Amino acid sequence: xxxxxxxxxxxxxxxxxxxxxxxxxxxxxxxxxxxxxxxxxxxxxxxxxxxxxxxxxxxxxxxxxxxxxxxxxxxxxxxxxxxxxxxxxxxxxxxxxxxxxxxxxxxxxxxxxxxxxxxxxxxxxxxxxxxxxxxx
Amino acid sequence: xxxxxxxxxxxxxxxxxxxxxxxxxxxxxxxxxxxxxxxxxxxxxxxxxxxxxxxxxxxxxxxxxxxxxxxxxxxxxxxxxxxxxxxxxxxxxxxxxxxxxxxxxxxxxxxxxxxxxxxxxxxxxxxxxxxxxxxx
DNA sequence: TACTATTCCTACCAAATTAATATGATATAA
DNA sequence: TTATATCATATTAATTTGGTAGGAATAGTA
Numbered sequence: 001x002x003x004x005x006x007x008x009x010x011x012x013x014x015x016x017x018x019x020x021x022x023x024x025x026x027x028x029x030x031x032x033x034x035x036x037x038x039x040x041x042x043x044x045x046x047x048x049x050x051x052x053x054x055x056x057x058x059x060x061x062x063x064x065x066x067x068x069x070x071x072x073x074x075x076x077x078x079x080x081x082x083x084x085x086x087x088x089x090x091x092x093x094x095x096x097x098x099x100x101x102x103x104x105x106x107x108x109x110x111x112x113x114x115x116x117x118x119x120x121x122x123x124x125x126x127x128x129x130x131x132x133x134x135x136x
Numbered sequence: 137x138x139x140x141x142x143x144x145x146x147x148x149x150x151x152x153x154x155x156x157x158x159x160x161x162x163x164x165x166x167x168x169x170x171x172x173x174x175x176x177x178x179x180x181x182x183x184x185x186x187x188x189x190x191x192x193x194x195x196x197x198x199x200x201x202x203x204x205x206x207x208x209x210x211x212x213x214x215x216x217x218x219x220x221x222x223x224x225x226x227x228x229x230x231x232x233x234x235x236x237x238x239x240x241x242x243x244x245x246x247x248x249x250x251x252x253x254x255x256x257x258x259x260x261x262x263x264x265x266x267x268x269x270x271x272x
Numbered sequence: 273t274a275c276t277a278t279t280c281c282t283a284c285c286a287a288a289t290t291a292a293t294a295t296g297a298t299a300t301a302a
Numbered sequence: 303t304t305a306t307a308t309c310a311t312a313t314t315a316a317t318t319t320g321g322t323a324g325g326a327a328t329a330g331t332a
Contacts, residue, residue, distance in 0.1 A: 001220075001221060001223075001224055001225065001288065002224045002225055003289090003291085004290080004291065004292095005290080005291080007225065007247065010247055011247065014246060014247075016293065021246065024307095025309080026306080026307065026308090027307080028306090028307085033147050034238070035238040037291080037292060037293085039292070039293055039294080040292050040293085042308080042309080043291095043292085045308090046310080048307085048308070049308095049309095056307090056308060056309085057307085057308085057310080058298075058299045058300065058302090058307060058308045059298090059299045059300025059301060059306070059307055059308075060299090060300055060301045060302070060304095060305060060306040060307060061300080061301055061302090061307080062299080062300075062301090062306075062307045062308060063307075063308085064308090066138070066213070072183060075250065084137075087137075088137055088138045089137065089138055089143065090137070098262065102170075102171045110150060110269045110270060110272050111143065111146055111147065111150075111269070113269075114211065114261065114262075114264065114269060114272060117261050118258060118261045118262065121257045121261055122145040122254060122257065122258060123329075125254045125257055126250075126254065128250065133246045133249075133250060134246060136246050136249040136250060139318090139319065139320085140319080140320065140321095141319080141320080162277080162278065162279090163278080163279080164277090164278085173320080173321060173322085175321070175322055175323080176320065176321050176322085178281095179321085180277080180318095181279090182279085182280070182281080185279095185280095192279060192280085192325075193278085193279080193329090194278065194279045194280080194328045194329065195276095195277070195278055195279075195327090195328045195329025195330060196275095196277040196278055196300060196328090196329060196330045196331075197277075197278080197329080197330060197331095198277075198279060198328080198329075198330090199279085200279090207288045218284075254283095256288080
C-alpha cells in the first residue's frame with residue numbers, strides 16, 4: 001500500500017496545478033484545502049523541493065510553485081521520491097535494486113519472473129504525469 | 137512492497153508443489169530448504185491452513201500438504217491472506233475496501249481513477265496460480 | 273508404555289516504519 | 303517592526319514487521 005505521504009504529495013501537486021502558479025501557494029492554504037496536517041505537509045513540501053519538483057518563495061506572501069513542468073512530473077517519480085520502489089520486491093526494482101539474501105539464482109527465480117512482469121505492467125500506468133491525471 | 141511473510145508463503149507453496157504431496161512435508165524440511173526461520177514459518181503455515189490452502193497431519197511423520205488444488209491457488213489469493221490488499225490504496229480494493237476519510241467524491245477523484253486502472257492491470261498477473269508460476 | 277517427532281496455540285518482544293508534532297531559526301513583503 | 307512564511311532538526315506515538323519463547327496436544331514407533 002502507498003503511504004499517506006505519497007497520497008498527500010499527489011494531492012498537493014494536483015492542487016498546485018489546479019490553482020495556477022502565477023503566485024506561490026502557501027502550505028497553510030494547501031493544508032486547509034486538502035485536509036493535510038500542516039506540519040506533516042511542510043515535511044512533504046520540503047522533500048518535493050529538495051528533489052526539484054517544487055520551488056519555494058520564503059517570507060510573507062511566500063509559498064510553493066512548480067520548478068519542474070507538471071507535464072513532466074510522473075506519479076511514479078513522486079512515489080519513488082516519497083516512498084521508494086514501485087516494484088513489489090527489491091530484486092526487480094530499477095531504482096532501488098537489492099539482491100535477496102537467500103536467492104541462489106536470480107535469473108531462474110520463479111517468483112522474480114512474476115514480479116518483473118508485474119512491474120512492467122505497472123510502470124506505464126504510473127508514468128502518467130500530473131497533467132494526465134487531471135484529464136482522467 | 138511485499139512482506140517477507142508473503143515471499144516465504146509463496147516459496148513454501150512452490151516447494152510443496154515441486155516435492156510432490158504423497159506424504160506430508162514437515163515445517164522443519166521446508167525451513168531448512170527454503171531458509172525460512174522455523175518458528176516464523178510455523179506461523180505462516182498455520183495461516184495457510186486456517187485459510188484452507190493447506191492441510192496438516194499432526195504427530196510424528198506429520199507435516200503439510202495441499203488442501204486446495206495448486207492449480208487453483210493464485211498469488212493474489214496468497215497476498216490477500218498474508219498481507220492484505222493488492223490495490224495500492226484502500227478505496228480501490230475489492231476485498232479490503234475502506235473509504236478515504238478526507239474524500240468528498242470518490243467517483244470524481246483523480247487519484248482513485250489512476251489506482252483503479254493500476255489495480256486492473258495488476259490483477260491478471262497476480263491471478264496466476266502456483267502451477268502457472270512453475271511454468272514461467 | 274515411553275519416546276520422539278511433529279503440529280498447534282498464545283503470547284511476547286525488538287526493530288523498523290509511518291504519521292505526525294514541537295520548537296525555533298530565518299527570510300521577506302508591507 | 304510586524305506578520306507571514308519557509309526551513310531545519312529533533313522528538314514522539316502508533317503501527318507494522320519479523321521473529322522468538324514456551325509449552326500443550328497428537329500420533330507413529332519401539
